[in-house]
Amino acid sequence: MSLSQAFFAIVVRDLLLAFRRRAEAANPLLFFVLAVTLFPLAVGAQPHLLQAIAPGVIWVAALLAALLSLESLFRSDFEDGSLEQLLLCPHALPVLILGKISAHWLVTGAPLLVVAPLLALFLGLPQQAMATLWLSLLLGTPLLSLIGAIGVALTVGLRRGGMILSLLVLPLYVPVLIFASSAVDRAAGGLPAAAQLDVLAAMLFFGVVLAPLPAAAALRMSVN
Amino acid sequence: MSAGLTASDLSCRRDERDLFAGLSFSVRPGQVLLLEGGNGCGKTTLLRILCGLRAPDGGSLSWDGAPAPNSDYLAQMAYVGHADGSKKELTALENLRFAQALAAPGAYTLEQALARVQLAGFDDNPVQTLSAGQKRRLSLARLLVCAKRLWILDEPFTALDRRGVALIESLIVAHVAQGGLAVLTSHQDINLPQVDLQRIFLDQCH
Numbered sequence: 001m002s003l004s005q006a007f008f009a010i011v012v013r014d015l016l017l018a019f020r021r022r023a024e025a026a027n028p029l030l031f032f033v034l035a036v037t038l039f040p041l042a043v044g045a046q047p048h049l050l051q052a053i054a055p056g057v058i059w060v061a062a063l064l065a066a067l068l069s070l071e072s073l074f075r076s077d078f079e080d081g082s083l084e085q086l087l088l089c090p091h092a093l094p095v096l097i098l099g100k101i102s103a104h105w106l107v108t109g110a111p112l113l114v115v116a117p118l119l120a121l122f123l124g125l126p127q128q129a130m131a132t133l134w135l136s137l138l139l140g141t142p143l144l145s146l147i148g149a150i151g152v153a154l155t156v157g158l159r160r161g162g163m164i165l166s167l168l169v170l171p172l173y174v175p176v177l178i179f180a181s182s183a184v185d186r187a188a189g190g191l192p193a194a195a196q197l198d199v200l201a202a203m204l205f206f207g208v209v210l211a212p213l214p215a216a217a218a219l220r221m222s223v224n
Numbered sequence: 225m226s227a228g229l230t231a232s233d234l235s236c237r238r239d240e241r242d243l244f245a246g247l248s249f250s251v252r253p254g255q256v257l258l259l260e261g262g263n264g265c266g267k268t269t270l271l272r273i274l275c276g277l278r279a280p281d282g283g284s285l286s287w288d289g290a291p292a293p294n295s296d297y298l299a300q301m302a303y304v305g306h307a308d309g310s311k312k313e314l315t316a317l318e319n320l321r322f323a324q325a326l327a328a329p330g331a332y333t334l335e336q337a338l339a340r341v342q343l344a345g346f347d348d349n350p351v352q353t354l355s356a357g358q359k360r361r362l363s364l365a366r367l368l369v370c371a372k373r374l375w376i377l378d379e380p381f382t383a384l385d386r387r388g389v390a391l392i393e394s395l396i397v398a399h400v401a402q403g404g405l406a407v408l409t410s411h412q413d414i415n416l417p418q419v420d421l422q423r424i425f426l427d428q429c430h
Contacts, residue, residue: 009325013314020313020350081307088275089326090299224278 003091007099010086014103024072028065028108029115035061036119047124054123055133055184062112062137063173066144067166069108073100073149074156074219083156087223094212097219101142101149101212109141125188132187132197136180139200146207147172153215157222176203227288228252228405229274229374234283236269243269244426247283253373253403256396256419258410261426267409268306268378270426274407275303275376287374299328302372304380308363312352316343316362319351320369327370337368341391356383364392367399375399377408390415 018025039057040050077083086096113134120133151169155161183196228251235245243266251257259267272278274285276293287297310319320334330337338344341361351359360383367375375396381389393415396406400419 006326009322013311013318013322016318017311017313076311079307080311081305081309082311084277084303084305084307085309085323085326087277088298088301088303090295091326 003095006089006091007095010096010099011103011106014100015106018103018107025107028069029111031068032061032065032112033115033119035064036123040123051124051126051188054120054125055129055181055188057123058116058120058125058133059136059140059177059181059184062116062141063144063177065112066108066141066148067169067173069104070145070148070152070165070169071162073104073145073152075152078156078222083219084223087220093216093219097149097153097215098208098212101145101215104149105142105145109137109145112141113137125184128190129184129188132193133184135197136183136200139197139204140176140180143176143200143204143207144173146204146211147176149215150211150218153218153222155222156219176200179203226250226252226286228255229292229407230286231274232284232286234270234273234280234285236266236273236278237281238266238269245282247424249422249424251374251405251407251422252420253405254400254420255405255422256400256416257405257407257422257424258414259407259424259426260409265426267426271303271305271376271378271407271409275301277303297374300373301376302327302367302370302374303376303378304363304367305378306382308351308359309366310351310359310362313350315348315350316354316365317347319362320365323366324369327372330367330369330371332368334369337365338362340368340395341365342387357385357388360384361388361391364395367395373404375404375406375408377406379409379411381410381412381414 036057043049074083077086087093089096116137117130117134120130125133148169151165154168155165158164179196179199183193186193186196230250232248234247236243249257259270261267269278273280276298285292316338317334320337332340338347341364343358343361343365346354346358351362354362364380380392384392397416397419400406
């Protein structure tokens with residue numbers, strides 16, 4: 001079978017698995033919605049304050065939701081031996097891993113794109129910032145999956161890797177957070193945000209090309 | 225150029241202890257290599273080295289004369305380890321279909337393979353509802369739906385009933401009769417009639 005068929009077989013299998021584990025797969029989305037909706041309750045009826053912190057709140061919640069879902073990327077494959085079978089596949093491992101990352105984003109990142117505009121409206125984010133928020137999530141959330149894959153690949157062999165995973169991955173998430181929330185912030189203030197979005201797009205392209213390589217190497221190490 | 229799998233001077237250290245050293249052997253098409261030895265002797269480690277999941281601490285492997293593991297070797301090698309490698313939420317058929325998508329299709333169709341390992345009728349059962357022996361049969365059915373010349377089997381008879389053991393033995397006999405190769409470990413006496421069987425004792429363990 002060709003490499004592209006193997007890639008799509010992995011994406012389809014992981015989507016099917018997520019569908020069979022619906023409750024678990026919906027966790028990050030639920031967390032995202034809950035975290036954002038709790039802010040108005042905690043901060044109180046201060047529309048201006050909520051409007052001002054909306055970009056940051058949405059982006060921090062998205063980032064933590066991604067972190068919450070990372071472990072599922074390779075953990076079950078590692079435990080049931082599917083990962084070994086994947087490593088023994090004659091195809092280029094980074095491409096197969098990109099397939100797994102794509103499925104992970106479709107399950108955990110893409111749903112955020114659907115609910116984020118609603119939540120933004122709820123926090124009172126100005127209309128003119130909606131498109132930028134959506135674009136920043138479209139460019140940023142795949143990056144969270146890509147960067148996270150490296151961290152999970154490194155820690156999947158450890159019995160209690162959760163803490164180390166957060167410490168490894170969070171610093172790498174910070175640039176995404178800074179550029180994305182500043183883009184939305186500027187758009188909300190009526191300023192152009194193209195520069196921030198361009199940086200995010202550049203990081204995404206770099207991530208798609210480069211992140212699967214160290215993830216593949218780290219997986220080989222973890223299985224060894 | 226020598227066909228088959230050749231290991232020369234393999235050695236492996238683990239936790240400051242030599243599991244084995246200076247191990248050389250070759251398996252030709254039509255041959256079966258049986259690794260024997262007590263628990264903790266490095267049988268599984270040796271198999272993991274043979275399939276390329278672990279690098280040896282010394283020595284080298286070659287496949288059809290070329291240094292292994294290369295992509296040609298991986299395309300022709302199948303490994304069934306302790307873990308079944310099946311997803312428990314997917315059905316037996318879905319698991320096999322995925323295994324086939326990652327390799328070249330073998331002599332059996334998915335349904336034929338399930339029937340061959342006596343899992344016909346369980347096609348649509350999620351793997352988590354199967355018994356341990358049935359899961360084992362499913363992971364061995366993977367060997368049939370993919371075209372692989374070399375089978376590396378780690379304790380293939382665990383959890384299998386007597387008929388299951390006889391079934392796997394007949395599959396191995398049929399595989400080597402067609403010029404296939406097999407490397408396996410087992411604690412049980414195995415019965416492989418008319419097969420060129422090589423035995424290696426890993427007995428240096430302390």
